[in-house]
Amino acid sequence: GAVVSQHPSRVICKSGTSVKIECRSLDFQATTMFWYRQFPKKSLMLMATSNEGSKATYEQGVEKDKFLINHASLTLSTLTVTSAHPEDSSFYICSARDLALSYNEQFFGPGTRLTVL
Amino acid sequence: GQNIDQPTEMTATEGAIVQINCTYQTSGFNGLFWYQQHAGEAPTFLSYNVLDGLEEKGRFSSFLSRSKGYSYLLLKELQMKDSASYLCAVMDSNYQLIWGAGTKLIIKP
Numbered sequence: 001g002a003v004v005s006q007h008p009s010r011v012i013c014k015s016g017t018s019v020k021i022e023c024r025s026l027d028f029q030a031t032t033m034f035w036y037r038q039f040p041k042k043s044l045m046l047m048a049t050s051n052e053g054s055k056a057t058y059e060q061g062v063e064k065d066k067f068l069i070n071h072a073s074l075t076l077s078t079l080t081v082t083s084a085h086p087e088d089s090s091f092y093i094c095s096a097r098d099l100a101l102s103y104n105e106q107f108f109g110p111g112t113r114l115t116v117l
Numbered sequence: 118g119q120n121i122d123q124p125t126e127m128t129a130t131e132g133a134i135v136q137i138n139c140t141y142q143t144s145g146f147n148g149l150f151w152y153q154q155h156a157g158e159a160p161t162f163l164s165y166n167v168l169d170g171l172e173e174k175g176r177f178s179s180f181l182s183r184s185k186g187y188s189y190l191l192l193k194e195l196q197m198k199d200s201a202s203y204l205c206a207v208m209d210s211n212y213q214l215i216w217g218a219g220t221k222l223i224i225k226p
Contacts, residue, residue, distance in 0.1 A: 108159040
């Protein structure tokens with residue numbers, strides 16, 4: 001149980017285009033979803049926290065107009081990188097939390113490798 | 118500020134035992150997690166400690182001392198597939214995970 005999927009797994013796009021990444025909890029209801037990015041050989045950096053039906057809470061330094069997050073249902077959250085630039089190239093990982101579990105564990109999706117040319 | 122410290126890299130021999138340490142300073146404490154991450158993949162859950170002591174799960178064990186702000190992950194009978202980064206993360210008073218930078222573990226034959 002507690003499986004999180006992410007789509008696409010890899011995406012290459014041209015500079016200036018927008019890219020949407022989907023994060024789905026397959027067998028549980030995710031009241032909260034988290035979006036991380038990870039640069040090579042670095043740890044996870046939390047970008048934003050989204051609760052179903054409400055606006056996402058962005059971490060300091062993360063542009064909310066550039067990284068649009070929508071958490072429309074208890075099983076789906078999307079991250080849209082708008083007007084992507086090469087510096088947005090990174091590994092984006094979502095995780096989901098089910099408050100029904102005993103210790104608030106986050107379940108991670110497999111990640112999306114974004115390359116902006 | 119909040120801080121998680123763990124060694125950047127460690128090397129061990131196949132079949133041996135290795136201990137990866139993690140020290141933390143956070144605003145509040147709601148548990149400490151260890152995750153394994155292979156290159157290019159997402160983290161996978163290894164262990165969770167919220168009370169002091171040792172939690173054993175097969176070849177992996179995790180220890181916590183809240184008074185010392187200290188945890189370690191112990192890996193026994195190392196296998197080549199254990200080569201990965203090991204991430205220590207603490208859940209703070211807001212139930213947000215604070216991540217360490219990860220320890221890259223290299224296993225040699």
